Amino acid sequence: MNFNRRQFLAAGAALGATGAIAAPSSPLPFLIQMQxxxxxxxxxxxxxxxxxxxxxxxxxxxxxxxxxxxxxxxxxxxxxxxxxxxxxxxxxxxxxxxxxxxxxxxxxxxxxxxxxxxxxxxxxxxxxxxxxxxxxxxxxxxxxxxxxIRYNYEAWFGNDRKAADYTKAMFPAAYIPTAEHFKLKQGIQNFQGGDLVMTLPPPPHRCPPSPYERACLIADLFKQRKIKGKITILDPKPSIMPIGGGYKDAFEELYKDQIVYVPKAQIQEVDPFNKRIKTTAGDFKFDHSILMAPHQAxxxxxxxxxxxxxxxxxxxxxxxxxxxxxxxxxxxxxxxxxxxxxxxxxxxxxxxxxxxxxxxxxxxxxxxxxxxxxxxxxxxxxPDNLCFMMVKTQPQEAIAVRFKYWVNDKGLIVQDQDDDNLRRPELVTEDFQWFAGKVEDMFG
Ligand SMILES: Cc1cc2nc3c(=O)[nH]c(=O)nc-3n(C[C@H](O)[C@H](O)[C@H](O)COP(=O)(O)OP(=O)(O)OC[C@H]3O[C@@H](n4cnc5c(N)ncnc54)[C@H](O)[C@@H]3O)c2cc1C
CATH class of the missing domain: 3.50.50.60 (FAD/NAD(P)-binding domain)
Incomplete structure (x- = not known):
């Protein structure tokens, strides 16, 4: 029989009243609490x-x-x-x-x-x-x-929890701060070559430019380690965005042999067990994958x-x-x-x-x-917004995007977006300064 804290207290009080045992004033340690x-x-x-x-x-x-x-x-x-x-x-x-x-x-x-x-x-x-x-x-x-955010695996798998759990465990998106990041890092660092497929979530999703940054940095790693790996980016959007120009240049000028960008690739079916993905831009098989399901609150x-x-x-x-x-x-x-x-x-x-x-x-x-x-x-x-994205590590270079918001004469919020497509080391310095500033603002 399981006792909860209240039953335990009541039983203790009753026993105490009959004099059988002395009721402890606090039977559980102070910091152990029940719902x-x-x-x-x-x-x-x-x-x-x-x-x-x-x-x-x-x-x-x-x-x-x-x-x-x-x-x-x-x-x-x-x-x-x-x-x-x-x-x-x-x-x-x-x-x-x-x-x-x-x-x-x-x-x-x-x-x-x-x-x-x-x-x-x-x-x-x-x-x-x-x-x-x-x-x-x-x-x-x-x-x-x-x-x-949460991953809306239901959009891919309906009520098939096994498929969702398998995907999360084997091919994690690592877009939520959890152990997924460690699993993803292990997968990338141990990758011996073959097809690595990344599915991008449809908008809106967390940090829109960051999946492309991830692809660039993994491609950079493969290049340096001479790993024969191909990274296929399956993007449901018609083109790269934001910072489309900067990423397009990086893909073409730095990672022609490593990155294949596929636009208009809306997911139709994901089979994580057999490593297959069906999209509106064709079917893909993979050796390893970063499977990013749609995002929700x-x-x-x-x-x-x-x-x-x-x-x-x-x-x-x-x-x-x-x-x-x-x-x-x-x-x-x-x-x-x-x-x-x-x-x-x-x-x-x-x-x-x-x-x-x-x-x-x-x-x-x-x-x-x-x-x-x-x-x-x-x-x-x-608010405003500002994101720096590293696209190369030796030497380190980044691109960036800035957003400003204001209210128009109809009372609607307007967004001004400024893509900084020219990759350069100074943006890496600004990125680290940005991060240090935010850390100070939250924890300093
Ligand atoms: C790869 C990557 C790169 C990124 N790069 C940038 C960048 O360069 N610049 C930038 O501005 N942003 C970037 N982001 C986005 C940024 O991380 C998110 O936008 C930010 O974390 C959102 O903050 P939030 O407070 O809304 O959510 P979160 O930071 O996710 O906070 C939600 C919190 O709620 C907690 N929580 C959830 N459910 C429960 C529960 N039931 N009980 C208790 N706690 C719970 C979670 O543990 C979490 O700590 C990046 C994200 C990723 C994944």
Missing amino acids: SDPLLPKATGKRVVICGGGWGGVSAAKHLKVLDPSLDVVLLERNPVFFACPMSNKWLVDVVDAQFLTFSYLDVAQKYGYQFIQTEVTAFERDKKRVVTAQGWIDYDYLIVGAG GDMAWKAGVIGRDAEGKLTGWAGVDPFFLNLKDDPDTYVIGDAVGVVSPLFKYYPKAGHVANAHAKIVAKYITDRIKGRELKPAL
Whole structure:
């Protein structure tokens, strides 16, 4: 028979009452908690609970405390350490090491006086302003959901969990900070030659220029090690984007013998067991693969019930938030930030799903929340975006893309995109400076 904590307490109390044994005042160690326990004591002031400690969540926690040190800020995250996906393509080919990408949640939480709790968020009871985690429930005044993304394997495999699990285990996308990255690195570093096929997700997906960067850096590795490997990029889009010119030049001038780019290759069938892919641009067999299923908002966004609906009432797969204030129209105390955010403008639809944007969203929302608490007027603010992509390692060269956002006279958000196609070493320096700046902004 299994006892839960409450039954154990009740049984202990009953036995104690009869004098059979002395009831221990606390039968479980203090930090071991059940889902039905309160996670933390009730807050004395306003409490902001942040679900997901990725680029968005970890930035929000720090900046809320910077803006208002009296706030009770709690960050809930399933991973024990922060692993930065930006720069991870460079780590795959040993330009940087794992330490360069990993950061301590506990240190920054101590420094800024917020609470970091490593736990799985399991449910949301927004009517009660409550989040349920594997270690207990917690009430909030304001909720920030920084859910990141999930892989929509259902689009490929329906309810065939075996196929999804096999794909994830054997041919991981490594677009979510997990052990997948280590498996992918092992696969690339041990690759002896043959056909390596990469499927790109359809838009919108996390960091649109990064799959091409990954292809370039793997091609660079094969070239240096004289591995007879061919990388086939299956892209559902009609052409490379963003930074199409810069990548096209890199593919043609640097990796003619290594990279085959196939546009308009929409996935029709994936058979991971027999290593076959059927697309609208033909059928492909592979020796090894990086199988990137379509992306959607991460699991927490679904559990929180924040996924938007399109004009026909169908779920969009992304959070339906106010484009300026990033909160829900019917629940203004719930905010969504980062990659999980859905359409923000009919002109370009989605912000690029980038750490830079998630970090900017976090600071914007931190300001909205603290202004609301202080009774100040809210001034709508928009993010910007900036991505550098390394295409060559000896010497190191990169290309880049910048985005600016503004509001037109119809009240719609407009996106200006500037592709920097000329590969050069100075952009590598700027990339490392960009990363150091963001790390400082989140953890410094
Ligand atoms: C290869 C690659 C290269 C990239 N390069 C760049 C770049 O150069 N520049 C750039 O700006 N961006 C880049 N990105 C994109 C960037 O990593 C993402 O846009 C960013 O991580 C989004 O932040 P987020 O907070 O929305 O989501 P995430 O950072 O994914 O955070 C979500 C968090 O929620 C946690 N979580 C999820 N579910 C639960 C749950 N149930 N309970 C508890 N915790 C949970 C996750 O563990 C995760 O930590 C790159 C991404 C990849 C994969």
